[in-house]
Amino acid sequence: MFSDADAAALYDLLNPWDPDSRPDGGFYFPLVMGAESVLDVGCGTGAMLHLARKRGHRGRLVGLDPDRAALDRARRRADIEWVEGTAAEAKSGAGFRLATMTGHAFQDLVTDHDVFASLSAIHGALRPGGRFVFDTRHPQARAWEGWTPSNPDDVVEVVDDTGRVLRYWHDVESVVGDVVTISGTVAQLDGTVLRVLSERLRFLNVMALSGFLAEAGFEIEAQFGGWDREPVTGSSREIITIARRG
Ligand SMILES: C[S@@+](CC[C@H](N)C(=O)[O-])C[C@H]1O[C@@H](n2cnc3c(N)ncnc32)[C@H](O)[C@@H]1O
Known part of the structure; x- marks a missing residue:
């Protein structure tokens, strides 16, 4: 999908x-x-x-x-x-x-x-x-604290090359030492999740x-x-x- x-x-x-x-x-x-x-x-x-x-x-x-x-x-x-x-x-x-x-x-x-x-x-x-x-x-800026769907600035909507409207946001899965694990969710406007992308950042x-x-x-x-x-x-x-x- x-x-x-x-x-x-x-x-x-x-x-x-x-x-x-x-x-x-x-x-x-x-x-x-x-x-x-x-x-x-x-x-x-x-x-x-x-x-x-x-x-x-x-x-x-x-x-x-x-x-x-x-x-x-x-x-x-x-x-x-x-x-x-x-x-x-x-x-x-x-x-x-x-x-x-x-x-x-x-x-x-x-x-x-x-x-x-x-x-x-x-x-x-x-x-x-x-x-x-x-x-x-x-x-020290703890950027990950803003990576949440409750932050309106972190929820973006874009139209892709095929004309689909996509909504994208982040969630923080864990903070262990200096490594932050986040997910990025790609969904349709009706809430259907198309993909969850995961990333670890140090x-x-x-x-x-x-x-x-x-x-x-x-x-x-x-x-x-x-x-x-x-x-x-x-x-x-x-x-x-x-x-x-x-
Ligand atoms: C956030 S993107 C940045 C892409 C681009 N440099 C930019 O400024 O838009 C991070 C990139 O780092 C790459 N990456 C992940 N692990 C890497 C590694 N061990 N060595 C080199 N690149 C890596 C990812 O595949 C991804 O393309």
Whole structure:
């Protein structure tokens, strides 16, 4: 009733990539356009790289993601390399100038092993001096507390490509340590549930994140608490890191 391909299409409807109106897009896009080679880790449906090529990026663009249905959408643009795989499977020696992990994809790395193996592989895929830029939600903001159908802002209605009206909302299934398990329910307006998508997200704090980055060989060049490059403070909702391979 609601396929993986439908889920990937829904992702694009809910998260249109637009550097002109979305603050995260506005942060990442100039970095991507200014780097001659870019590895987008957890690229999903590939929207950021699509736009980079469309707006004239002439260098090497590679998107890496383990989700085949998302990559199938990404492959609609053939002038970009698309690789099916996890961050930990990023190829070493590729010599990228820039690696990105946008849209809080980093939070999909839930175990210490996942985080370390992924950071190490991304480090290996960069050339010396290359940068890894990524975002993760700051745990202090407890974003998951807003992921409930009782929050009107968290219940969205969209019309899909086939004209179906879909309602989508989240529920938090559990919070165990710094890992939050959520479900996303896709339903028709009459309440018929079409699909329940489940996801585990890790909320690393600044200190834990710094430890993992150092262990993988990264130096932190800059860290921000929001998309306007403001510092991380006690009220920040984001931890946005520019890490450099030394
Ligand atoms: C929230 S989406 C973000 C997609 C895209 N980066 C964006 O900004 O819209 C998270 C993506 O991370 C991918 N992902 C999950 N586990 C991953 C892993 N271990 N390595 C790389 N990507 C992963 C998912 O398949 C998904 O496409």
